[in-house]
Amino acid sequence: MTAANEAYDELVTEVLPAHERYLSRISKSFTLLILFAIIIVFALREGSSFFNARNFNDIIIDSSQLVVLSVGMTFVIIAAGIDLSVGSILVLSSVVAAQVTIALSGSPQDIAKFQFPTQSVGIPIGLLAGVATGLLCGMVNGLLITRLQVPAFIVTLGMLGIALGFGQLLSGGTSVPNVPPAIQSEIGLRELVAFDVGGQRVRITPPVVIAYGIAIVAALVLNRTRFGRYSYAIGSNAAAAMRAGINVKLHLVKIYTLSGLLAGVAGAMDLMRFGTASVGSHQADNLAAISATVIGGTSLFGGIGTIGGTVIGAFIPTVLRNGLVIARVQPFWQNVAIGAVLILAVYLDQRRRRAEERM
């Protein structure tokens, strides 16, 4: 087992990553060019109302949850899978986090008076409970996919309904009220670092640190560890990976667990940013995460992809939406523009990649 692993590690280090790293570096920089082009267009058209530090700060904060979901999705898609349940897992996790927080922050009488004597216990345990909920849902996804051999598309589509349904059951179908405001004021909106750039206040808040911290760790895991290499190998050719001695099923369970875990983290971030768990939100987050991943150069057929590309891919629609709103474009035209740019970005990326392969 270990000998086979080492042999395979050597093989992929020798052959695969060199090739793939080269390709991914190209595609990453190219997607980055598209992002820069969009920024330049809006900067020229809208001037300082778009091109200012505060606006970019807002964009970074607004995209933090999508970045976390998309990082998980990148692992899943690199391993040639799909996870449609992330938005629902996010909602269920934030509902669980909110309710555990409330239950542990004081007696029902205290809560009714909007007082939270034990919130210093309730909030951290509540947030952890949310993250654990996500992890559990992801693990169930992975086990069903590998043990029952049901396609990931169907299992995660089922989980989309199940997790949302449980979220609605727990919350009674509405936003969870009476969440201690400290979760927002002391955590979600806390200015860890704040400085002025050109008279604009730039704030680094915990959601930003969490999102980009996760992205950096994930990039290292994907590039530098056995876990990452196995993910590429399974996505490239699952049968070959199995013959090379990789425990493909176990690895897939880990990957879907990771995706669920990150959805749980995004749920906790939702609670700390908005101070409430809203079951009506995040219905299209799965598609947003998939499109961010694919724009970022990850192949839907597996085996290719980078975290850096995904982060850029998450930014492209967010920056576009932001710029189009600032440009006062009618909302329906915004959808047309964003849809068209997504297709264009992936087309140009693929074209470039084919050209590189021919060389």
Add this chain to the structure above:
Amino acid sequence: MKTVERFDTTVSRRTILRASVYAGAGLTLFAPLGFRASARQDSFNIAFIQGVIGDNFYITMDCGARAKAEALGNITIDTQGPERFDQTLQTPILNAVVQSAPSAIMMAPNDRQGMIAPIQAAIDAGVPVLCVDTTIDSDIQLGDVATDNVQGGRLAGRGLADLIGGTGKVFVVNTIPGVSTTDQREQGFREAIESEFPEINYLGQEYDNDDANLAAQITAARLQSDPDLSGIFGTNLFSAQGAAAAVREQGLQGKVKIVGFDAGPTQVQDLRSEVVDILIAQHPGDIGEIAVQLLHDFLTTGEPLDPKDYVTGATIVTRDNIDDPEVARYLYVADCANYTLANAEPMPAASPVATPTA
């Protein structure tokens, strides 16, 4: 010779393809910008952030706002909104709108709690915010303009009581527990029936999770347990449509009267085709007009609103009065071509919770 020709064709095709791709890119990035409304040259610019785009209720509100802005002369309106009723979609739009530095924002917040911090950030950036239709659990906003939903519910109760001759059994198909607007409609309905019509037996409410199919199932079950049911109040579009479907399936159309809420084109069609018997129309156009008037006054004088809360009324729409111009002007519109300025006057709410008597 032939090969050269073929070669030429290939090149030109590729060139055309390439050119069209870049042209497409250029169009995509620049063309929509040509559709921007005229802005930034007038004294005040108000940004209207709808609760959700493409909804007749908010479209009518937008028409009211624009008609009032045109009448006042020195105000332009820019309208934005999320694709779904979702705070995580509305927040980035609010942030971007703040960056475009409007004089003020009028918006329908997507969550009572979740939108507090984003609205606080807008206010911190120096943009006053007025809440329309929905609100937040806070008093940081400039003020609120909204339908008095309790009053709307009372009108539904009185309208239904009239229709069934002041006697019989009635029940309510509600949407989702905890939604303030529909809960208030049920509250008003219950109050009117219990206090004004002692002969009517109110059987209580059921929830349909905003699903017409479930509303039909609930209504069918209720018709089994109470075959002598006289009337149903569906608190929104799907509730009324679902109740109506069940009533028709049991062949009780006309015998069991149905009251629906809102007056968009779909609801009006339902009324005309006798699916429902009464509609309660909110006055979203009035909300838009009053909001712009209040913001105009605030922007010109700098005086904070006093009082802060304003309510608009509701109108009973029946097949008999729907063509009466006084009623027809409250039907919601799909575009602003047919909207005429109503010159609605701001009406302060009697109490901060907005529950004045009729």
